[in-house]
Amino acid sequence: MKRFKNKKTLMLVLVLALTLVAFTGCGNSNKAEDSNEKVETEGENSTYPLEVEDQFKNKVTIEKEPERIVSLAPSHTEILFSLGLEDKIVGVTSFCDYPEEAKEKDKIGDYEGINIEKVIELEPDLVVQYGKGDEGINSKIKEAGIPIVSYEPESIDEVINTINEIGKVTGKEEEAKKITEDMKAKKDEIVDKVKDEERAKVFYEIWHDPLMAAGPGSFMDELINLAGGENIAKDAKEEYTEFDQEQLIERNPDIYLAAEDTEDKTVESIKSRPGYETINAVKNDKVYLLEPNIVSRPGPRIVEALELVAKTLHPDLFE
Template sequence: MWFSFRVRRTSPRIGRASPSATPFAGPGFALPPALLLLVLLVGCGEGALDSDVASDEARFVVEDDRGLEVRLQEPAGRVVSIIPSMTEMVMTLGAGDALVARTRYDRDPSLAHLPSLGGTVRPNLEAITDLRPDLVIAWSDEDHSPLSRRLRAMGIPVYHASVQRIDDIRSHALRLGRLLDRDDAAAHFLETLEARLAALREDPHPGTPPSVLYIVWHDPPQTAGPGTFLDEIIEVAGGSNIFRDARSSWPQISMEEILRRNPDVVVTATRHDGEVDQGRWLRAPGWQELPAVRSGQTLAVNADLFNRPGPGVAKAAEILHAFLREVAGMSTTHAGGHAEDRSAAGTFH
C-alpha cells in the first residue's frame, strides 16, 4: 500500500526533540483499507506520556504509532522499511546508507542495488530476518500485526508508522531522526518544509480558489477526502478539494457524482511517470463530459511523488500551486476588463 489508512484525531505535539523526549502518539482510529477489507478496524493508540527516559544507555527511544516503545542501544544502522514514504524519509534524513533492503515501490536509482522484498502488503518474513536489521519500519494497521509481532518476538525492534496528514510526516521525521541519530537533519527538514509550505500559503491565486478533483487512481475512481495529506496539499496550493465533505478519507466515487460536482481542475496520479496513461483513460465514459477535461484543465502527476505522504509533499504542493496559478491566469485573461480585480476573476465555466 502506498499509504496507510490510519488517521490521527489530534495533531501530535511536537517540540524540539531532546534526547530524552518521547515523541507523542495521539489517540487514533483506524480507517478501513479502502481496497480490500471493509471491516472497520478500531485503532488502539493510547494517549502517551512525555516521560523522561532516565537511562543513558538507551538514548534512542521513541514511541511509535501503536503506542509501543522503540528502544535502541545504538542508532539504527541496518534499516528495513516496508513503507515507501518512510524509506524516503530515512534517505532525506541522510541515513540512506543504513537501508539494507527496498520494496518494489522504492524506485529511487540510489536504492537499485539493494535486495527487493517485493510488495509492501505481505513482505517475506524470512527475507527480512535474513538481512539482520536493527530496525524495521512497518505499517501500523492491524493487517500487518502478524509480521511485526513475529519480528518483535525475535528481538528485532519494529517502528510502527501510520501516515495520513502532513503533521504525521513532521512527527515521523522527528522520531526517525531520533532513532537514526539524525536530530539535526530532522530539524532542518522541518524548517525547510515549513518555509516552503508557508511560501505557497502566502501566495494565493487571484479570485476564488479553483475546485480541484484529485484522482488517486482511476479504476474505479478514488479520491482523497478530508483529513488526508492530499487534502492539505490542495489547500496549501491554493485550491479547494471538491470532495472535502466526503465521509471517508479515500472514498471511491462515481462518475455521475464527479460530473454533478463539476470541478474546475482535474489532477490525476499516474503510475511511474507515464504521462501517456492519462490521455487515454480520460476518454473513458463520462470524463469527456467534464468541462475541465474538455478545456484541458487537467494535470497528470507522478503517483510516486503525490500519492506518498513523505518528504516530497512540499514539492508536490509546489507543482500543484504552479499549475493552479496557470489556470487562474487563464481565467483572469478570460475575465478581460476585470483582470485587475482579484475578486472578479477565477470563474471559467
C-alpha cells in the same frame, strides 16, 4: 485507507494509484503529533538506550544507535536517505525507488507482503514500517529481538513530525531539524503565494474503475486546499472513497487531476470517457496527470507535491 470493503482491491489501488506500499494493517487513528516529544532518555536524546513511543503508542526500547535498518515503505526509505543514513539501510521494499541508491538495496518484499525470513536474515537493529502492520509479522520481528517502530502520517505537519521522530530514533536529530525547518519554510512560501487567488473547483482521481476520489483527510485533499483550490469531494465520508460519476458531472470541476500511474492512463483517455465531455475541466483542457511518487508519498518530498499542485492550479504565479 482502512475503510475499503475489499482489502485485496485496496492493496492494488494503493500500489498503482498511490504507490504507498501497503504493509499496513489498519488506518491512522493515532496521529504523528501524538508521538512528538515522546522519546525519553536517561540523558541527552543522543544517548542510548532510548525508550520510544511510536505513533501507535507502542513502547519500544532501542538499545544502541541503529547501524542496520530495514524500511517497509518507500516514504520511510526516502526519510532515512534524507537523514544521511544510506550506508545503514540494509533492506527496502521492491517499490523503494527513490533516491536511485535505494534500488541497490536488498529487497524484502512488495505490496503482497514481506519476506520475514529475509528481514531476519539481514540482522537489522531497527525496522521502520508504515502503519500498524500485520500482527503476525510484527510478532515474529519482535521475537527475533528486532525493535520495530510504526508511523503513518496523513498530512504535511504529520510528515514533519515523523521525520523528527525517526531522526531521534536514529541519532539524526539535527539533520531532521534542518530538513523539517526547510519544509516548513517552503510550505509557508507556497501558501502565501496562492492565498489571494480565486479557488478553482478540483477533482483528484485516485482510481477510475470504479471511480474513486481523494476525500477529506487524504494527502491530496490537504494539498489542494493549501495550493488554493477547493476539493469537490471534501464532504465525502472517507479519505479514499468511491465517487459517483453523476455527482462528478453535477459538481463540474474546473480542474481534473490524477496520478500518471498506469501506461494506459492519459489525458486523452480521461477526456474521452462517456459523459466527461460536459465537465468544465475537459472542455477547457484542464486535465492533468501528476508524478505519482511525488504526490502520493508522505516523505520529505511532500512539499514538492504541494508546489506541483499549486503550479498546476495557478501556473501564472510560478512562471
